[in-house]
Amino acid sequence: DGGITQSPKYLFRKEGQNVTLSCEQNLNHDAMYWYRQDPGQGLRLIYYSQIVNDFQKGDIAEGYSVSREKKESFPLTVTSAQKNPTAFYLCASSHSGATQYFGPGTRLLVL
Amino acid sequence: KQEVTQIPAALSVPEGENLVLNCSFTDSAIYNLQWFRQDPGKGLTSLLLIQSSQREQTSGRLNASLDKSSGRSTLYIAASQPGDSATYLCAVASSNDYKLSFGAGTTVTVRA
Numbered sequence: 001d002g003g004i005t006q007s008p009k010y011l012f013r014k015e016g017q018n019v020t021l022s023c024e025q026n027l028n029h030d031a032m033y034w035y036r037q038d039p040g041q042g043l044r045l046i047y048y049s050q051i052v053n054d055f056q057k058g059d060i061a062e063g064y065s066v067s068r069e070k071k072e073s074f075p076l077t078v079t080s081a082q083k084n085p086t087a088f089y090l091c092a093s094s095h096s097g098a099t100q101y102f103g104p105g106t107r108l109l110v111l
Numbered sequence: 112k113q114e115v116t117q118i119p120a121a122l123s124v125p126e127g128e129n130l131v132l133n134c135s136f137t138d139s140a141i142y143n144l145q146w147f148r149q150d151p152g153k154g155l156t157s158l159l160l161i162q163s164s165q166r167e168q169t170s171g172r173l174n175a176s177l178d179k180s181s182g183r184s185t186l187y188i189a190a191s192q193p194g195d196s197a198t199y200l201c202a203v204a205s206s207n208d209y210k211l212s213f214g215a216g217t218t219v220t221v222r223a
Contacts, residue, residue, distance in 0.1 A: 006154075031209075042115065042200065042213030043155075058210070090154055097142060097209045102154040 003027070004103035006091050011108045013078065013085060021076045021106045023091030031096055032074035036060060037088040037105075046089075049074055050096065078108060086110050113138045117201055117214035125222050130188035132217045134201030139179050142204040146175055146186050149198045149216070158199075159186070163206070191221045 004025045013019045023032065031050045035043040045058030049068040063082025068074055074093075078085045088107050092100040114137045124130060134144070143162050147155040159168045159175040161184070167176045172189040188195055198218045202211040 004154075033211075035213075040120075040215060042215045043202075043211075044213075045210060048210065088152075092155075097204070099145065099157050099160050100211065101157070102147075104154045105152070107152070 004091060004093055004101055006089075006103035006106050008106060009104070011106055012111050013108060014111050016080045018077055018079050019108070021078070021089055021091075021108070023074045023076065023103060024072055025074075025093040025101075025103075026072060027093055027101060028071070029093035029095055029101075030071070031094050032068070033092040033094075033100065034058075034064075034066065034074070034076045035090045035092065037090060043090060046076065113141075113203055113205065113212040115201060115203055115212050115214040117199075117217050119217060120215065121218045121220075123220040123222060124191055126191060126193060128191055128221075130186075130191050130195070130219060130221075132186040132188075132199050132201075132219070134184040134186070134214055136182045136184075136203045136212070138203075138205075139182055140206045141179065142206040142209055144175075144177055144184050145202045145204070145211070146173075146184075147200040147202060149200060151198075155200060191219075193221045193223045195219060196221050 007022045033048045034046040047066040049055035091103040094100040146158045161177045174187045198216040200216045201214040
């Protein structure tokens with residue numbers, strides 16, 4: 001059953017804590033993306049990767065980090081430097097230039 | 112920088128009425144334009160993708176048009192149903208690097 005999975009569905013972060021959001025795909029896509037969605041706003045690109053072991057910053061990369069050690073996996077770490085992390089985080093993947101397929105999202109809340 | 116605008120932000124119609132959702136963008140150097148549907152608390156589902164060389168795409172009750180020169184796209188949903196209630200997002204892919212720029216969405220409510 002092909003698709004994109006994200007975990008956890010909900011994540012709580014304490015002040016000063018780093019947390020990692022998981023994104024896995026079995027669609028054999030080369031490109032993967034992380035977006036942030038805030039109420040009333042469009043999705044904003046955090047990081048993207050077009051090939052294993054390579055990634056680029058998006059529009060709002062500050063306070064976030066990623067890795068792409070495997071084609072199937074693109075985890076996102078929200079660091080303590082991100083002062084306003086409460087948001088809905090969406091992962092997507094695609095063949096280059098083609099439709100992006102989205103995961104179900106992770107909602108991050110600050111305690 | 113590409114700016115994508117969707118008007119209206121919200122729309123409420125009675126069941127059976129046709130829906131017209133608008134999307135405008137500032138930079139015509141696009142690779143494609145996509146329409147997505149998002150249900151509350153869920154991810155995005157791709158509805159239609161229009162390549163920059165195309166004028167429209169159709170899927171069932173959905174039809175999307177693209178006028179690249181004027182920077183506009185319209186999504187038409189015929190004979191709306193309560194199950195069509197959702198937020199509809201427009202996204203434009205850059206011709207340089209295929210990155211998507213999203214509008215804020217139009218939230219549609221179809222009343223039974």
